[in-house]
Amino acid sequence: MLELLRAQIEKLYQLDFYRRRLAQASLKPADIKSLADFARIPFTSSAEFQAEIRKKPRECSLYNPQVTRINFSPSGEDLYPVYQTAADLERMHQVCARTLRAAGVTSQDLAAITFGYHLFIAGLFYQNQFEYYGAKAIPLGPGESERAVRIINDYEVTVLVSNPTFAMKLAEQGIPSLRTLFVGGEPFTSVEGYPARVKAAFSRPVAIIDSYSMANCMPIARSCQRETGLHIMDEFVYAEVIDPASGQLVAPGEKGELVLTHLHKQAAPLLRYRTGDLTVIEETPCACGRRLTMPKGIIGRTDDMLKVKGVKFWPSQVGTVLRSYPGLFNRYRVQVSSSRGVDSLRLLLEGDPANSALLDGLAERLKTETLVKFNQIEIVEKLAPGPLVVDGRAGRKF
Ligand SMILES: [Zn+2]
Numbered sequence: 291m292l293e294l295l296r297a298q299i300e301k302l303y304q305l306d307f308y309r310r311r312l313a314q315a316s317l318k319p320a321d322i323k324s325l326a327d328f329a330r331i332p333f334t335s336s337a338e339f340q341a342e343i344r345k346k347p348r349e350c351s352l353y354n355p356q357v358t359r360i361n362f363s364p365s366g367e368d369l370y371p372v373y374q375t376a377a378d379l380e381r382m383h384q385v386c387a388r389t390l391r392a393a394g395v396t397s398q399d400l401a402a403i404t405f406g407y408h409l410f411i412a413g414l415f416y417q418n419q420f421e422y423y424g425a426k427a428i429p430l431g432p433g434e435s436e437r438a439v440r441i442i443n444d445y446e447v448t449v450l451v452s453n454p455t456f457a458m459k460l461a462e463q464g465i466p467s468l469r470t471l472f473v474g475g476e477p478f479t480s481v482e483g484y485p486a487r488v489k490a491a492f493s494r495p496v497a498i499i500d501s502y503s504m505a506n507c508m509p510i511a512r513s514c515q516r517e518t519g520l521h522i523m524d525e526f527v528y529a530e531v532i533d534p535a536s537g538q539l540v541a542p543g544e545k546g547e548l549v550l551t552h553l554h555k556q557a558a559p560l561l562r563y564r565t566g567d568l569t570v571i572e573e574t575p576c577a578c579g580r581r582l583t584m585p586k587g588i589i590g591r592t593d594d595m596l597k598v599k600g601v602k603f604w605p606s607q608v609g610t611v612l613r614s615y616p617g618l619f620n621r622y623r624v625q626v627s628s629s630r631g632v633d634s635l636r637l638l639l640e641g642d643p644a645n646s647a648l649l650d651g652l653a654e655r656l657k658t659e660t661l662v663k664f665n666q667i668e669i670v671e672k673l674a675p676g677p678l679v680v681d682g683r684a685g686r687k688f
């Protein structure tokens with residue numbers, strides 16, 4: 291890993307954007323002799339990356355004249371370009387092919403891909419990896435569920451690539467040839483009970499493969515047919531988990547912000563890029579040959595971290611837990627207050643107060659996931675419009 295990182299840093303040093311960052315820390319590529327040295331390289335924030343990548347190609351030091359494909363990805367109200375060279379695409383397909391094998395896909399499988407193909411990256415990303423692997427793929431594209439079901443049944447499609455919601459909609463209409471479902475585009479593994487619910491929508495056992503990636507880093511992680519969590523594709527990206535407040539690496543198995551470095555990418559490579567995504571990486575060898583796994587995928591965002599009762603608390607984790615109670619709660623609000631130095635945490639849920647019997651179980655789940663005990667959880671019929679989080683201690687709202 292260190293050798294790959296060092297070789298990549300040599301290349302990144304040729305780019306103004308990264309040379310300046312190493313210079314900030316008085317580092318030259320030759321100074322990176324260990325992973326501890328690597329951890330001295332300043333992080334790249336999303337804002338810094340965005341400011342550079344949105345420049346015109348001839349002014350952007352992350353652009354590469356060998357680029358052969360430009361996709362786009364939404365960020366805020368605008369789009370930013372996703373650059374790939376032919377070598378970047380080849381490597382992406384190679385690493386994905388290995389995950390298709392681990393997912394149990396064979397050359398006889400026929401996949402139907404329901405992600406979009408124009409402008410954005412997801413549709414072509416899947417189409418190309420199935421073709422590269424030697425399987426068959428139909429570029430269905432999104433929507434038109436009746437036509438999708440007809441094609442899936444006429445051609446006995448065995449693999450569906452879809453967001454979980456659309457997959458369940460198709461399953462309702464009966465697609466009995468399906469054996470494997472690749473999901474993406476929505477929180478899935480992180481939502482307790484959701485994978486079981488999606489499985490139950492099908493008339494026969496279906497293996498579900500979850501993936502995690504960002505447009506500017508595709509792929510990052512994917513589960514295998516053993517469904518043990520999302521394995522980091524560590525021949526493609528180097529993943530670190532940091533304490534978002536201090537920037538220090540956390541111990542394996544501890545919660546923190548995911549930081550990514552591309553090991554080979556030529557166009558728009560990432561170096562210690564802060565994803566803002568909250569996760570846990572465990573080192574647990576899986577029978578498929580992978581060893582770094584995010585058992586629950588992405589469990590929240592790190593930009594909203596609070597310290598409550600001396601514990602790091604990420605309010606977005608509440609939303610992740612609530613997704614496992616579909617249709618019950620419309621909105622929620624987390625309120626933090628303090629009296630004589632003692633913090634108090636309150637959760638208001640908008641829903642039917644008749645469901646209050648669920649609250650003990652919910653309180654237990656929240657304590658397990660966030661490590662903080664809520665002092666009060668209450669269902670109200672109507673929650674006044676307002677922010678998700680009100681931190682009365684600091685007058686902070688977001
Ligand atoms: Zn595995």
